[in-house]
Structures are given as C-alpha cells and as structure tokens.
Amino acid sequence: MTWEAGVLVRRGGAWVRGCAAVLAVVCAVLAAPPAVAAAAEEDEAAGIIVVGVPGLAWTDLDASVTPNMWAMAGAGASASMSVRTIGSWTCPEAGWLSLGAGERAGGAAPRDAQCAAQSRLPAPVEDGEGWSVQDWQALVDANESFNYGARLGSLADAVAAMAAEQEAAALEAEHAGEPVVAPDPGACVAGIGDGAALAAADTAGRISFWAPDLGSLGAAMSTCDVVVVDPGVIVGDTADEAPDTGTDYDQLGQDDVGVGSDEPSGALDDGEIEPEAASVRERAAAEADAAVGEVQAALPEDWRLLVAGVADASAPSALHPVLYSGAGVEPGELTSATTGRDGYVQLVDVTATALGAIGADVPATVAGAPIQVLPNGDHSSASAVARGIDETDASQSVIAVSFVFYSVLSALGVLGVAAAVWLLCGSDRFRGLARTVCLAVAAMPVAGVAAGIPHWWRAEEPTLAFWGLIAGGMAVLTVAASLPWTRHGARPVLVIAGTAALLIAVDQVSGATWPLHTPMGYTAQAGARFTGLGNYAFSIFAAAVILLVAFLPWKGRARVWGPVAIGVCAVVIVGAPNLGRDMGGTLTLVAAGILCCWKLWGRRLTVKAVILAGGIAFAVFAIGGFLDYLRPQEDQTHLGRFVGSVLDGTAANILIRKADAAIGTIGRPLTWLSLAALIGAVVIWRRRAPIRTDEVGAAVIGLTAVAVLGAVVNDSGIAVTGFTTALGFGLLAVAVGPRTERAQPATPDPVAAAPTSGN
The missing domain is CATH 3.40.720 (Alkaline Phosphatase, subunit A)
Structure with a gap:
C-alpha cells in the first residue's frame, strides 16, 4: 500500500469530511445563478x-x-x-x-x-x-x-x-x-x-x-x-x-x-x-x-x-x-x-x-x-443586419464542413489506434512514426476547438481556411509534444491534454464562443446549446482532465489534494449554470474522476467503489439540479427545467427522446473509431497487459468511465466514446511507452564453472 493510501485508511473520517465539504462547494457553485447581461425592465403592453x-x-x-x-x-x-x-x-x-x-x-x-x-x-x-x-x-x-x-x-x-x-x-x-x-x-x-x-x-x-x-x-x-x-x-x-x-x-x-x-x-x-x-x-x-x-x-x-x-x-x-x-x-x-x-x-x-x-x-x-x-x-439597422448575416454564414459554414470533419477524424482515429497497438506491441521498427501518428491524431480535436478563435467562415474559401487551421493546429501540437524537453515519459501527454483542458476552460470562462463556430460544438441554428459546453467538447475536456490527474508528477500530500482540486474545478466548469451547463457531463465527470483518483491512490476498484462513485455523482447532479429548479423559471438552466419535468411527470418524454438520439448515433462515422478502440484495447491487453502502475490504471479506468458512462447519459451516444478515444487512446499509449526487455545476466555453466584439479 502506498503512503497516500495509508493516510486515507488511517484518516478515513477526515477524508469523508473533506469529501462532504468538497461536495457542498461543488453543489453551491452549480446552484449559482447564471451570469447574464443586464436587460431592460419592460412594463406590460396593452x-x-x-x-x-x-x-x-x-x-x-x-x-x-x-x-x-x-x-x-x-x-x-x-x-x-x-x-x-x-x-x-x-x-x-x-x-x-x-x-x-x-x-x-x-x-x-x-x-x-x-x-x-x-x-x-x-x-x-x-x-x-x-x-x-x-x-x-x-x-x-x-x-x-x-x-x-x-x-x-x-x-x-x-x-x-x-x-x-x-x-x-x-x-x-x-x-x-x-x-x-x-x-x-x-x-x-x-x-x-x-x-x-x-x-x-x-x-x-x-x-x-x-x-x-x-x-x-x-x-x-x-x-x-x-x-x-x-x-x-x-x-x-x-x-x-x-x-x-x-x-x-x-x-x-x-x-x-x-x-x-x-x-x-x-x-x-x-x-x-x-x-x-x-x-x-x-x-x-x-x-x-x-x-x-x-x-x-x-x-x-x-x-x-x-x-x-x-x-x-x-x-x-x-x-x-x-x-x-x-x-x-x-x-x-x-x-x-x-x-x-x-x-x-x-x-x-x-x-x-x-x-x-x-x-x-x-x-x-x-x-x-x-x-x-x-x-x-x-x-442600427446596418449593424443588426450585418451581424445577423455573419451569424448565419458561420452556422452554414460549420454545417458544410462538419460531416467531413467527423469522417476524417474517424479515419485518422482508426489509424491512430493501429499506431498505438504497434507502439506498445510491435517491433522497434517504425515506432517513432507510430508515436508521431498517436500525437497528431490526439491533436486533431484540440485543433478543432482552437479553430473557432479566428473567424474562418469570413474567408473567401471558408472550407479551405478551416482545414488549414486544423492542419496547422495538429502540426503545432505534434511538434510541441516532440521537442527534446517534452518528448520523454508522460510529458507529451501533459502538453496536448493540458492544451485541450486550458483551451476549453478559457473558452467557458470567456463566453463559450469557440466551439460554437466549429464542428466541436453545436451551430446556433441547431437549437441545442447556444452557450455552455457541448457533448463533443465535453468529451475532449473530460479525457484531458483524466490524463492530467493521472500523469501529473504529484509528490507527497499533493497526490491526494492535487487531483481533488483539479476535479472540483473541472466539475464546476462543466456544470455551473454560468459556465458549462452540462448536466450529463457533470454526472459523467464526477463518477469518472472519483474512480480515477481511487485507483491513483492505490485502492482496489471494487463494486462498492463503483457504487460509491455513482452515488456521489448522482448526489451532485440531484442537489445542483434541485437548487437550480428553486430559482425563478426565467433564470433556470436546462438542469433545473429537467428537475421540474421530473416533478411534473414529463421527464419520460425527455429520456425517451435522448435515448432515441443516442441510439441514432450508432453507425455514424465515430462508431468505427469506437469499435477500433475496443479491438485495439483487447489486442494490447492480450499481448502486453500494460497496466503496471497506479497512474496507468487510473488513466485507463477514468477514460473508460468517460467513454462508457458519457455515451449512456448523453444524447450524443457513441460520439462521446469516439471523441474520448480520439484524444485519449494514443496519448495513453505514448505515456505507457514501448516495452523494453532488460538484458538478463548470463547463467554460468555449472560444468565450466567447476574447479578443476591440477595434475
């Protein structure tokens, strides 16, 4: 048992009180009213x-x-x-x-x-x-x-x-x-x-x-x-x-x-x-x-x-x-x-x-x-019309590139899974290339988020401008993760995962505008999510947070409270009404984060631990949603409105609709990436069984929880699994690294080593 796990065992009461305090803080933040611009007070009209x-x-x-x-x-x-x-x-x-x-x-x-x-x-x-x-x-x-x-x-x-x-x-x-x-x-x-x-x-x-x-x-x-x-x-x-x-x-x-x-x-x-x-x-x-x-x-x-x-x-x-x-x-x-x-x-x-x-x-x-x-x-009339035309152009341009983006990501993702399998189980030949492919594939969805920063849809050739940004972003991140001082150990993972988490966190704090104008978000005309964190961006953010928690070089007590601090901040970004507003993401990230930390701290993953993680996640979801529901109807987010639908008996329609939507994602491009990840994981497990440290085990458990639970509770279904795979599968392989067999000392020949009598 590790030192940190021993501390948790000896101080179980303090740990429980700490978790209760963290839960209270998270629920309080999730219940905070959303920040809105000051609206003019209007009297009733005749x-x-x-x-x-x-x-x-x-x-x-x-x-x-x-x-x-x-x-x-x-x-x-x-x-x-x-x-x-x-x-x-x-x-x-x-x-x-x-x-x-x-x-x-x-x-x-x-x-x-x-x-x-x-x-x-x-x-x-x-x-x-x-x-x-x-x-x-x-x-x-x-x-x-x-x-x-x-x-x-x-x-x-x-x-x-x-x-x-x-x-x-x-x-x-x-x-x-x-x-x-x-x-x-x-x-x-x-x-x-x-x-x-x-x-x-x-x-x-x-x-x-x-x-x-x-x-x-x-x-x-x-x-x-x-x-x-x-x-x-x-x-x-x-x-x-x-x-x-x-x-x-x-x-x-x-x-x-x-x-x-x-x-x-x-x-x-x-x-x-x-x-x-x-x-x-x-x-x-x-x-x-x-x-x-x-x-x-x-x-x-x-x-x-x-x-x-x-x-x-x-x-x-x-x-x-x-x-x-x-x-x-x-x-x-x-x-x-x-x-x-x-x-x-x-x-x-x-x-x-x-x-x-x-x-x-x-x-x-x-x-x-x-x-x-x-x-x-x-x-003015001119400014209003100009803005409306620009917003319409942005939405139409995003739709025009979305299907191709998902298809290319899926195809490259399958190639990335194959590269990860080769990196961990293949020969030394082409391992450098396999590593580069893993990094480039993981960088693509991150580049997809960053592509929303410049107004690419205003270019004369919007499609070419978009793909130029994607290619440029992939190249920059791949090179950044391959420099002499970043290419060793888990550092490439920290570079790409850290960039993904930071981009999405900054976007949420600054108004959630970047993914809105890329395939990583929802176009405004889709009427799904005008602000906050969409399911695709959530998948990338959650996978990045899990990798950071697992592979940051924690020391001493920081190994306990560091992951907790990152997890609390991440849950607030995902679920707060004035930030992510993602109720399915909140439920998923809380459960996945707890299971990840559980393994990182040297604890065994048991059925009891899974039930505990699910219970805490549901408690955060329920308490935050109920407090949101208590606010005036015009201030409620969809989390509070969902609680209201549960209370008035209409939640069944919402759940059925979301289940239909999730099932409908099966067979779309990211399905094949998810299937390739499953096959690749089986091959790696049977040929190498790479989980040899708590850090790797924590990452595997956390990413799996995001991929599976996220697909179940979100209407994006298999797409959540696909995006989680796109970022996490190759980076995890890079973090584990190729297996190097230690040279065994030669066993002395007992006959040759026997002393001989001189005659």
Whole structure:
C-alpha cells in the first residue's frame, strides 16, 4: 500500500469530511445563478402583434426592398432565431404549430425538401359559433409520437387561463366588498391568415377570432390582446419553379441523428437544391414588408410588434431574423434564458414573449422564455443586419464542413489506434512514426476547438481556411509534444491534454464562443446549446482532465489534494449554470474522476467503489439540479427545467427522446473509431497487459468511465466514446511507452564453472 493510501485508511473520517465539504462547494457553485447581461425592465403592453414570415432571412432585409423591416431593425431590438423543431429544418406547418404550443412541434403533412406539402395550409372552418382548425386531431396525434410533449394550443389556453384568474379575482373582491378590477375583455388570441390559425387555436383547435387578411386587423385588435398574423407569404417559396419538389429530406445527406436529437446534422449536399432566382425572393420579401408596414400603421402606441421568420422555406435550415419594437422596447439586441447568449433566441421564446407582454403566466408546457431586450445606444439597422448575416454564414459554414470533419477524424482515429497497438506491441521498427501518428491524431480535436478563435467562415474559401487551421493546429501540437524537453515519459501527454483542458476552460470562462463556430460544438441554428459546453467538447475536456490527474508528477500530500482540486474545478466548469451547463457531463465527470483518483491512490476498484462513485455523482447532479429548479423559471438552466419535468411527470418524454438520439448515433462515422478502440484495447491487453502502475490504471479506468458512462447519459451516444478515444487512446499509449526487455545476466555453466584439479 502506498503512503497516500495509508493516510486515507488511517484518516478515513477526515477524508469523508473533506469529501462532504468538497461536495457542498461543488453543489453551491452549480446552484449559482447564471451570469447574464443586464436587460431592460419592460412594463406590460396593452397588446402584441406577432407577424410570422416563413423563410425570411437576414439577407432579405434591405433599405430599398424591405424599407419597413429595415427601419424596424434599427428602431427596435433584434436577434437571430433558431427555428429548429422536429428534424433538421422546419417547414411552415411545423413552425406555426410550434408558435402556438411554445414547444417543438411537427406537422402532419409529409416534410419534403421544398416544404411543398407543409406549405399548403387549409383555412379554418366557421361553424356559426366560431372558427376551428381542420383536422386538428390529426395534428395532435402526429405530435404525440415526437416525444417532445408539445401541447398544441398552449398559447391560447394560457391567455384564457389569465382571463379565468382575473374573473375569479373579481368575484372574490366583490364578495369581500373590496374594489373590483374588471377582467381584461381582450384576453384571447386572434389569428389573421391560414398559418396564424394554427398558432392562435386552443388545445381543442378552436379560435377566438380569425380573419383571412389584414383588412380585419382593427377588429382583431379590438377583440384580442394577442394577434398572430400570417401575411400569406413564404420568402423563397418558388412554387412551380422549385426544382425537385418530390425529394424526401432523408435523401439530402442531412439525416437527423434521431427524432428530437440535439446532434448537429451531417453533410450537406448542395447540389440537391438549386439556388432560387433573386427576383422571385425579392418579390416575396417586398410583399411581406408591405404587410409589416400595414401592421405598423395600425399599431397603437401602447402595443408591441414582433416580426419573425417562423420557419424555413426549404432545406437546409438557417437562422432567421426577429425584430421587436413598440411600447417599452429600446433599440438593442435580444436574448432569452433558453439561449443564454446575446443576440440569439429560439422560436419557442416567441410564445413566452407574447404571454409576458400582456402579463400572462408562462405555463410549464411552454419550453421557451420571454425575450429580453439588451439596450445598445450604437444599435442600427446596418449593424443588426450585418451581424445577423455573419451569424448565419458561420452556422452554414460549420454545417458544410462538419460531416467531413467527423469522417476524417474517424479515419485518422482508426489509424491512430493501429499506431498505438504497434507502439506498445510491435517491433522497434517504425515506432517513432507510430508515436508521431498517436500525437497528431490526439491533436486533431484540440485543433478543432482552437479553430473557432479566428473567424474562418469570413474567408473567401471558408472550407479551405478551416482545414488549414486544423492542419496547422495538429502540426503545432505534434511538434510541441516532440521537442527534446517534452518528448520523454508522460510529458507529451501533459502538453496536448493540458492544451485541450486550458483551451476549453478559457473558452467557458470567456463566453463559450469557440466551439460554437466549429464542428466541436453545436451551430446556433441547431437549437441545442447556444452557450455552455457541448457533448463533443465535453468529451475532449473530460479525457484531458483524466490524463492530467493521472500523469501529473504529484509528490507527497499533493497526490491526494492535487487531483481533488483539479476535479472540483473541472466539475464546476462543466456544470455551473454560468459556465458549462452540462448536466450529463457533470454526472459523467464526477463518477469518472472519483474512480480515477481511487485507483491513483492505490485502492482496489471494487463494486462498492463503483457504487460509491455513482452515488456521489448522482448526489451532485440531484442537489445542483434541485437548487437550480428553486430559482425563478426565467433564470433556470436546462438542469433545473429537467428537475421540474421530473416533478411534473414529463421527464419520460425527455429520456425517451435522448435515448432515441443516442441510439441514432450508432453507425455514424465515430462508431468505427469506437469499435477500433475496443479491438485495439483487447489486442494490447492480450499481448502486453500494460497496466503496471497506479497512474496507468487510473488513466485507463477514468477514460473508460468517460467513454462508457458519457455515451449512456448523453444524447450524443457513441460520439462521446469516439471523441474520448480520439484524444485519449494514443496519448495513453505514448505515456505507457514501448516495452523494453532488460538484458538478463548470463547463467554460468555449472560444468565450466567447476574447479578443476591440477595434475
């Protein structure tokens, strides 16, 4: 037993108290409120009009073509919006339904590449008592299979609930003899246009007020405080001019990982969809702008107007503009609690914003949060549009290189596994080359994170610029780990793992912007994670932390408290609401870190130790999540919202959706890297059995825990295993090093050594 293990045995009580203190500190930090920019305080408005324009893009806003929206972009506040719902792009039917549900919803019509089927929306029918959406039950049935728990009609029901509360309060005041506040007579949602009917309908498919065109806008505002407008324009919809309208979306090379997956989609095949004529698009944008101008002319001073591109016109998806103006809205940027990033919102936030504008409560069925305004005195139409175009270009460029990046990483990773096997089990020949390959492969995902620092998507050839950064980063790290003073022992591991951990830690502290614009993160239009730590970057960070804990040259008591300190800092970076916000990563890293330290301290890995590690990890997860849940709903991260879903019984949908997504990753490029790692590990184990020190054992156990547990609890599934392998497998082989057999002294020949008698 080592000295450190002896200390732990003799001072078991102190160790338990220390762990309890560490657990308390971690939970307290995880419960700290997220840091957000100061938002302007907004009073309630008398009403709000939401104008939805499917297909509207930032490039459509122009001072001459769309003067009304151009002026609105400067006079009010703006942001880029992800319309991600069910699948990798959102057609109009799904967009309007999601607006009414406040949750990701899908349409009942087939979703094709040009959104042709989901663009033909029938008008509601009038039955003498009002209006109702045709085939509403078919829409409800379709969404029951998507595992998002979308409650169609939540917007209208929430406004009706506010009216019911006001009536109850008035009756109670009347009975108590107190002054009676009359209920708001306009507590309802009106719809103008066929698409708006889907958003304005209640859970039964009924609409309080509906009209086919803007001629009835005045009557709609007199009737209801929330008015949803569909001008009947889809920007980019070329109807009969659109090529290949029968192509199914799965044939585009951009299949979803799985229903409801948060994974970025795969490769784009730009050849499937021909670019549309500018004149056709301009005519549609100008028509939508004319409708916005008509609404602005009728807008009372105490009302607000929100214009949004509520859906895609066709595949592929893109970010869409949101323009917000009216009573109490200052010029600046928009943000929301669901994105946590300035200048970005989601489609489901529009639902919550409409409710918040008139003072209605946001129900638990609405996944979005009210949009907040971040005032900026330098805000202008030109700057808002330029930023929106740049953000859209960044997202599109990342998607264009992502599938190739994952494929190349997987292919090189398989080569790296083979090199690691040769380094540990092969002959002396080519061992230097094998070592270099191991280092270069481990450097690739680290270079992928660093590639987000320069704005490569602004280059004339973004793809070439990206791959130049990847190649350059790999070369620099490989050389840095091969210098005379860094190439020996575990030093190459510390160089590359240390660089990976430092890059990601600095990125999280500075605002989490680098992986957002590389395949190592999620593009904003994917609507998965606008800030914090994505699953891919987490895999690299966790593997790097495990390697640092295992191979740093700890001395004396530092061997105990050094790994604990690194582990606590790493867990805070991964799980804190104002940093990583990664609940699955928190659970994984706590368990993997404990098991790694357990072995590093000379303790045997038993079933009891595994259960203890899992219990502590779950405790950190549960306590941090519950404390997050206790905060106001608009301040909660997805960890707190998940706890809320557990308490209200809707967590099953989330778990099923994530399981579907994780299973859907099997068969994708990183699957083959994970399979190669498994085969390589078996070969190395059978031919060499390299675990001969506690340090190596700690690294093996920690990396295995990250690869396996991370794949189970994250919806990225096998991709977590693949990225962990890409960084950790080759570096671990380099740290172990080739086996050198010691020369055994020659055994003396007993006959030759016997003394001879002289005669």
